[in-house]
Amino acid sequence: MSDSIAEELWQLEETIPKMIEIARDFKLDFYTMRFEICPGEIIYTFGAYGMPTRYTHWSFGKSYHRMKTQYDYNLSRIYEMVINSDPCYAFLLEGNTIIQNKMVAAHVLAHCDFFKNNVYFSHTNPRDIIESMAVAADRFRRYEMLYGQEKVEAFVDAVMSVQEHIDPHRMMKRKExxxxxxxxxxxxxxxxxxxxxxxxxxxxxxxxxxxxxxxxHTKLPEQPEKDLLLFIMENAKDLEEWHLDIISTLRDEMFYFWPQMQTKIMNEGWATYWHLRIMREMELTEAEAIEFAKMHAGVVLPSRNSINPYFLGLKMFEDIEKRWDKEFGEGAGREKMFEVREMDNDISFLRNYLTKELVEELDLYLYRKIGHDWKIVEKNWEKVRDHLVHSMTNCGFPVIMVEDGDYGKRGELYLRHVFEDRELDIKYLEKTLVHVYQLWNRPVHLETKIDNKPALFTFDGEKGSRKFL
Known part of the structure; x- marks a missing residue:
């Protein structure tokens, strides 16, 4: 280890306890923190897998190579990764400057506060999640040895194709x-x-x-069922125990990741708000202050083509603080912010606190491709807000309901897409039905709309078909 690296590590060890003290003075409440500095390859492996102990899959390798290529060509960079666990693990990128790692440490302290206190994370199991995922990964490797890697991987592919189709309100494990x-x-x-x-x-x-x-015999299910994975687990006829274990594991993992998808704007906005306040309390040299300002500006840089969650979340929390302080007195804004942090997700956050003034100030708008050009089609603040809210419903995934598990009295599976003005990707739909057939092992039907006309897609194990109803 070079002297410069050793000096930076020593500075970080001296700085982090001070930052934790400052954060606690701000009333942030987080789990015990564990910081580790890792090479880029490790950070991008964790980023691709979502967890450092997760099962292996070819799609994670694909994500890893995409992220590493972007890093190698300086197109994007992950400065850190933080795990919703107790204790909370934060992995810092080796090669960051000392001021970058200081800002990242302040950022992850606020992330951990959010994980611990937001109600949508209350059903996750942060204490045992790393160990439980490691144990599941060992079981998957054992299945590969027993039944063959190709067979197990094909089944995992099928489950992953519909892993988002759970009922997030059912934050409990299936009882046998x-x-x-x-x-x-x-x-x-x-x-x-x-x-x-x-x-x-x-x-x-x-x-x-x-x-x-x-x-x-009564209708199966008696009421439409949103949790497709649970329905398949409980009703598919030809699944073995190792099949059920894989479905159950991926379903449980989706419950763990779902709150993170529900609160992306809030979580990043909260962390950005607090890293800014914590760093302002630190004793920085002039050079460090300039470097921090540049890095922070890069984090909150607005995009012309998409929503930057760091920027939008930060501006909304600052607006809440300003408005409540003005109406109810100094300190009321912070109190309201902590209340919002505890009770809301991105949908309620945007619906309740994205104001007309903010939409106009941030120049938010809707656009679409008309002919060969992309054009702005809407700047009305309510329509912009409602579109954002609508796009985040069910974390942006289409809602698919199980209508009948014994369709035609032949044990076929009938699914219905809850159509909300957004058509499904037909190519993806047809490929996904093949995977659902692998899980159900009988013909699978999906009802949706194309050009506002009801349509039925079917896969019978050999070929797919479609027809208008």
Whole structure:
């Protein structure tokens, strides 16, 4: 290790405890922090996998090479990666200057505060997540040894194609259902001679467990089901235990990552707001202050073609602070900010706090391609706000409902796209139906709209088809 690197590490070790103290004085509340400096290859591996202990998959390697190529050609750079865990791990990029790592440390302190206190993260399990993902990765490797890498990878491909189709309101693990003598197949209380009196006003019960209990047939599911992965786990007929384990693992991981997708603008805006305030409290040399100002300006640089979450989130939190201080007195703004940080996600954040003045100040607009040119088509602030909110509904993924798991009384799967003025990518749709067939092992249908006309796509195991309804 060179003397300069050793000196920078020593400075960082001296600085971080001071930054933690400043952050706590600002009332930030975070888990115990662990900082590590890693080479670029490690940072980009973590960035591609999403976690340092996750299972291997070819798509993660693809993401790694894309990010590393952008880094090698100086097109983009990841300065850090922070893990929502307890203790909270922050990986800093080797080669950062000391002032860059100071700013990054301040940034991740606020991220960790957000992870710990935002209500949408309250159902995640930060204490055991790293270990549980490592254990799952070991199981996946064992499956590859038992059943062959190609077979396991093909099944993981199929699950990953629909891994976003969960019900995020169901932040709990699936409970196994079994048919036993003391309890019936759906885990209900033991039967008594008087049960028929209580159930006179209820419809006939239907069991959907994989054990195949003999009950009167009703529609499966009885109500449309949003959690496609859960429905497949509980009702697909030909899945083995290792299949169920892979589906369950990917579903649980999606529950872990979902709050991060729900709060991207808020989380980055919160971290940017606080790294700016924490760094202002640090004793910086003139050269360090200039370098910090340049780096911060790069982080919040607005984009002409997309939303910069760091910039928009920062401006919205600053606007909240200013407006509440003006109306209710000094300090009310910070109090309101902490309340918003705790209770909101990006949808409610934008709907409630993106004002007309902010839309005009930040020059937000809607645009689309007309002919060969991209043109601005809308600057009305409410329509801009509503479009942003709409684009973030269900984290931007289409809502797919399971309508019938026994379509045509043949065990076929009928799915319906909840159409909201955005058509599905037909090429992607058709490829995804092939993967869903691998999971269901019977014909799969998906109803959607094309040019505002109801259409049905089908894959029967050999070929796909489409028709207008």
């Amino acid at each position: 259902k079994s048919c036993g003598k003391k309890e019936n197949c759906c885990g209900e209380k033991p039967a008594t001679p008087y049960d028929d009196l209580w159930d006179l006003d209820k419809p006939a019960h239907s069991c959907s467990c994989r054990g195949g209990c003999k009950t009167k």
